[in-house]
Amino acid sequence: MTATTAPARRSRLGLPALAGHRRLVAANLVDSIGNGMLLPLGLLYFTTVRHLPMATVGTAVTLGQLAALPVTFLAGYVMDRRSPKYLTTSANILSAAGFLTFLTACTAWQAALCYLLVQSGINAFYTAQRTLITHTTPPEQRRAWFAFMSSLRNAGIGAGAALATALLAAFGTRALTWLVALAAPLYLLAALCYAGLTTTPPPPAAEATTGNVTHTDHNRRYLLLVASTVPYVLAQAMLSVLVALYTTRSLHLPAYTAGVLLIVNTVFVSALGTPLNARLAPQSPRAAVALGYTLLIAAMALFALPALPLLGFTAWPALTAAVVVFSLAEVFISPAVNELSVTLTPQAAKGSRQSLFQLSFSAGFIAAPALFTTLLAHGQLLPWLAQAAACLLALAAVPALKAPNRHRRRNPRR
16 A cells, blocks of 8 residues: 555545554553453352342442542542543553452452442543543544544444453353453553553643633533533433333343344444544534434434334334434544533643543443433333433533634623
């Protein structure tokens, strides 16, 4: 391949320039494989290997994850005083330590401690990841890098899940201990890759010194971004929390239905996310988020369709279409909202802002199980209607994310 055709092909695929970023790519791939390999199996490990009651394990996991929430703010503090590279490295070491404790945990409180360590590492990692990308990649390729990282991490999670499934199919539940033992070295390898990165902090964004733009304006817009991201977080949680219950209990479909739909989502985002984002997404991140929320509303309608009277026969085509539309919305929203999270205000990439933004993800995923199961218990259409309404509210808020006009006079005269 000639030097001139390589950039052209990369442009067609929507890929950023990967030269010089091998450690960054390897680190994200390795720790996402660890995520996919073990995180979905933690409950199974403690109930089958450690023989703890399911309800007890569920409570321990919830308590551990709740206790890890404040780590998000501590992580922001550490990032501002050290660096995002330091924080991502430390976060992977912490996750590795958390998975190692799985091997010795035998009681409910020890299981809670395991999840406190693992979730603390995950919260710290995602608090730093977006800012790390601004320290390691050129500004003009930022959206492309966010899109590529989303696809890469989906591919890694899918590969990890496939590896875990293959080992469980071949060796049964005794393979869970091997998976736990393998996860810790993977996170340590990712930490080593992050520690070797060469980072260059971008020049600080200039604060507005003219017009009516104030720190309060910036804070309000960033808080609006955080609030308008919550419906997207809840939508992501739906695939793992709600779809399995909905398809089996409300639509009476086979138990494997949710797994098939999740595979469709993972393959779509990992294989097509980067080129679709490059070719179809609006140039403005606000417009991309708006388009994504519009598609999410359509996806909620498609998910609800088979639950309507006399429309049960549409289950498979409606659910398949819903997941495809949902995945396309994810392709548009994820890179754009990540870009906004580090560019919306002059201080957006700081740890204090990133910890607040990450809190919307951590809190959303913790709240999702109780929220969606309660709604589903009161009506099979309620979760989809509530989520569509939340996406509609977020869509209405997106225009306000535009930066204020810095050149307006304070007291214009007519």
